[in-house]
Amino acid sequence: MSTGVSTFVIRWINFVTMFVAVGVIVFGVWISSHHDGCRKSLTLPVLVLGALIFVISIIGFLGALKNSSILLWMYLIILCLILLGILVFTVLAFIITNNASGHYVAGLRFKEYHLQDYNKWFLNELNNTQNWKHLQSCLVKADDCNNLSKKYKTLKQYKSAKLTPIEAGCCRPPSQCGYPAVNASHYDLSFHPLSPVKDCKLYKNSKAVKCYNCDSCKAAVAEYMKIEWHVVAIFNVVLFVVLSIIYFVGCCARRNAASSRSKY
Numbered sequence: 001m002s003t004g005v006s007t008f009v010i011r012w013i014n015f016v017t018m019f020v021a022v023g024v025i026v027f028g029v030w031i032s033s034h035h036d037g038c039r040k041s042l043t044l045p046v047l048v049l050g051a052l053i054f055v056i057s058i059i060g061f062l063g064a065l066k067n068s069s070i071l072l073w074m075y076l077i078i079l080c081l082i083l084l085g086i087l088v089f090t091v092l093a094f095i096i097t098n099n100a101s102g103h104y105v106a107g108l109r110f111k112e113y114h115l116q117d118y119n120k121w122f123l124n125e126l127n128n129t130q131n132w133k134h135l136q137s138c139l140v141k142a143d144d145c146n147n148l149s150k151k152y153k154t155l156k157q158y159k160s161a162k163l164t165p166i167e168a169g170c171c172r173p174p175s176q177c178g179y180p181a182v183n184a185s186h187y188d189l190s191f192h193p194l195s196p197v198k199d200c201k202l203y204k205n206s207k208a209v210k211c212y213n214c215d216s217c218k219a220a221v222a223e224y225m226k227i228e229w230h231v232v233a234i235f236n237v238v239l240f241v242v243l244s245i246i247y248f249v250g251c252c253a254r255r256n257a258a259s260s261r262s263k264y
Contacts, residue, residue: 006253007064010072013246014060017053024050056082064253072254079247086240093233096121097226102165105175110163112174113219122225126218135221136212145171145210148184158184165227169220170211173203 028046056078063071096119102111115123125131139145144166152158158181163171172187173179178194179187186205193200199214211217 006249006256007067009249010060010075010246010253011064013249014057014064018057018061021050021054021057024053060250069254072250076247076250076254079243079250083240083243083247086236086243090233090236090240093229093236095119097229097233102223107159108175109160110168111165113165113169113216113223115215115219115222118219118222118226122222126222132218139166139170139212139217139221140208142166146185146207152184155181155183165220165223166217168216169214169223170217173211174199174214174216176200177203179203 025047028043028050031046032043056075059071059078060075062068063075099117099119102113104111115126126135144164148158148167148171152161171185172181173193174195174197176195176197177200179189179191179200181187185207187203189203189205197215199211199216202213203209203211
């Protein structure tokens with residue numbers, strides 16, 4: 001690739017990503033000022049990501065603009081480290097989430113999830129009391145369980161519904177308990193549970209309790225996290241390919257910059 005083409009591509013790619021970085025930073029600031037504690041936890045990672053993209057873009061842009069071999073070396077080293085980080089994270093994400101797919105129950109259109117089916121990393125994170133208290137408070141604030149009675153007006157609608165993992169695991173007792181549903185938000189707990197599992201005793205009809213302390217709820221959160229990690233992992237594969245192409249162009253630009261310097 002010629003000197004002009006490679007430096008032009010690197011210069012404009014990084015010029016564009018500078019604006020992207022500013023957008024990411026603004027988004028991080030917006031999260032911190034417009035959301036509760038559940039979403040505010042994303043503020044620092046988003047701000048750090050935006051700042052990192054901005055710094056890398058500045059180095060790449062200036063390196064291509066000034067045809068500086070040193071700046072382009074710095075740019076390529078940082079980009080290489082990012083590529084390695086993406087690769088390691090993506091492989092780990094696929095390994096950690098490559099199990100547990102839920103269990104179908106006769107008569108239901110959705111799956112139920114068991115905590116023991118998930119990777120040990122999920123178990124450690126979700127069984128950590130401090131972590132779960134924070135997640136539990138976020139689940140209560142999300143109001144998914146309380147909205148079920150609004151979504152499904154009749155018991156027939158509720159029984160034929162295709163519930164999400166959170167709705168299935170945190171808003172209702174496991175099917176093996178055998179509690180009859182009165183409506184979408186209330187179960188008849190006067191019946192003796194058919195199973196000795198602790199979730200049957202933990203479930204309450206109270207809006208603030210539901211099955212938020214149940215293993216079935218933790219498993220539902222693990223499933224949600226698994227799905228999110230899969231999406232991130234797929235995005236990372238695409239990002240890895242794009243960054244690899246940019247890295248190749250950057251190598252050409254650095255080599256051409258070094259050649260240009262050596263001529264003087």
